Amino acid sequence: MEYSVVVVDDHILLSQAIGGLVEAFDQFKVMYLCKNGQELIDALQNPKNIPDIVLMDVNMPILNGIETTAHLKDHFPEVKVLALSIEEDDATILKMLRAGAKGYLMKDVKKAELQEALLEVVENGYYHTNTVAKILVNSLRHKESSVLSLKEREIEFIQHACTEKTYREIADIMCLSPKTIEGYRDVLFEKLNLRNRTGLVIYAIKNKIFTP
Amino acid sequence: MEYSVVVVDDHILLSQAIGGLVEAFDQFKVMYLCKNGQELIDALQNPKNIPDIVLMDVNMPILNGIETTAHLKDHFPEVKVLALSIEEDDATILKMLRAGAKGYLMKDVKKAELQEALLEVVENGYYHTNTVAKILVNSLRHKESSVLSLKEREIEFIQHACTEKTYREIADIMCLSPKTIEGYRDVLFEKLNLRNRTGLVIYAIKNKIFTP
DNA sequence: TTAAATAAGGGGGTTTTTCCTGATGCTTTA
DNA sequence: TAAAGCATCAGGAAAAACCCCCTTATTTAA
Numbered sequence: 001m002e003y004s005v006v007v008v009d010d011h012i013l014l015s016q017a018i019g020g021l022v023e024a025f026d027q028f029k030v031m032y033l034c035k036n037g038q039e040l041i042d043a044l045q046n047p048k049n050i051p052d053i054v055l056m057d058v059n060m061p062i063l064n065g066i067e068t069t070a071h072l073k074d075h076f077p078e079v080k081v082l083a084l085s086i087e088e089d090d091a092t093i094l095k096m097l098r099a100g101a102k103g104y105l106m107k108d109v110k111k112a113e114l115q116e117a118l119l120e121v122v123e124n125g126y127y128h129t130n131t132v133a134k135i136l137v138n139s140l141r142h143k144e145s146s147v148l149s150l151k152e153r154e155i156e157f158i159q160h161a162c163t164e165k166t167y168r169e170i171a172d173i174m175c176l177s178p179k180t181i182e183g184y185r186d187v188l189f190e191k192l193n194l195r196n197r198t199g200l201v202i203y204a205i206k207n208k209i210f211t212p
Numbered sequence: 213m214e215y216s217v218v219v220v221d222d223h224i225l226l227s228q229a230i231g232g233l234v235e236a237f238d239q240f241k242v243m244y245l246c247k248n249g250q251e252l253i254d255a256l257q258n259p260k261n262i263p264d265i266v267l268m269d270v271n272m273p274i275l276n277g278i279e280t281t282a283h284l285k286d287h288f289p290e291v292k293v294l295a296l297s298i299e300e301d302d303a304t305i306l307k308m309l310r311a312g313a314k315g316y317l318m319k320d321v322k323k324a325e326l327q328e329a330l331l332e333v334v335e336n337g338y339y340h341t342n343t344v345a346k347i348l349v350n351s352l353r354h355k356e357s358s359v360l361s362l363k364e365r366e367i368e369f370i371q372h373a374c375t376e377k378t379y380r381e382i383a384d385i386m387c388l389s390p391k392t393i394e395g396y397r398d399v400l401f402e403k404l405n406l407r408n409r410t411g412l413v414i415y416a417i418k419n420k421i422f423t424p
Numbered sequence: 425t426t427a428a429a430t431a432a433g434g435g436g437g438t439t440t441t442t443c444c445t446g447a448t449g450c451t452t453t454a
Numbered sequence: 455t456a457a458a459g460c461a462t463c464a465g466g467a468a469a470a471a472c473c474c475c476c477t478t479a480t481t482t483a484a
Binding site for chain 2: 469470471472473474
Binding site for chain 3: 166167168182185186189195196197
């Protein structure tokens, strides 16, 4: 019995290449390729197009891997998502797993490991490398820290702080007193252990709160 | 006659997958794969390992695509480098071409275009997509602006400015007077049209002078 | 071989940021 | 219902950042 696989990746060359690898595995067969999450969801409207496994990239235009995975968990829970990405930061991996991915592979895995991961996922329902396991354990210790505990208004402020605006200007835009803005800043410095605005900017970019 | 190809990419799965695609082309054969520029250069010490074409990723640890390409231009000019990357920003593409790459492919090209590019490179010596051609034209108009006209010392300063250090601390590290550091800053603000340090940080990240 | 560009440094003043402590009112909750 | 939590705002001081205008060598280039 062959398991069916769909590859979702906005880089066509890569999805074709990865598809080629999967085809080479006896137990697996590529059904089709998608350029983004929306294409996949559209395709799944036809029950004939429902695969056993989706090999999903994380960064995609239109509908990214996280949103797409969450959608699949709700509407096609029988489809197993295996994330495959060059993103290595903890926050992204956690988001993906929380969205329902059964495993997370860095793109620097070897061919054999891809095959093993695919097999594990169809047979046991999940596959996690040591790296990912460590991140999971860590995330429990630091319990939902950093990004996840930031409030909406704070995130909005951070995004403005990543521009050339002064705090006074940010206050005007957010319709708050400059002193309130300074309060936000002070709380964030304390909470995130930062010394100054430059640190905040770097933090925001690292944690994808702001994208340059 | 078959042309020999070497794939250099730190993501093993990708280099294997791309290698698989290349193998499928009648006219081309994969000699071996490398995980970074250093591995490639080491391998080339043996004349038997010199390929016709190198398919080179840009972002790699140890020795990146730009440095590696520059080294090949000097030491193995007969080897044709075809860049293959997800990086799409003008500065990177220009650096790569200036380093001696014969073409630059985005990773979202189709299989057929990869084959065409490979053929063009061995037959005509170069292959450029419309996108890349446009960037080249543009770069002539804006003649070497921005990043390229920054001096070594300025770049070093910018990288420090992207941390939480104060200017005084940066001055100590760079063994310069704080006033000189302020001079660097003022010149950069003027040259790059910025208002404050935050702007400088964002500029640095956008232009890959600093990577968070 | 002058002139221009570059690199390093400085004086002094203004603005912004940073760091305190504390106050008000509103909502949640024990 | 009293306490606790939270968002909002304030005053003031000190530090850092920003801005302009300037000097002195050294190197480069016309």
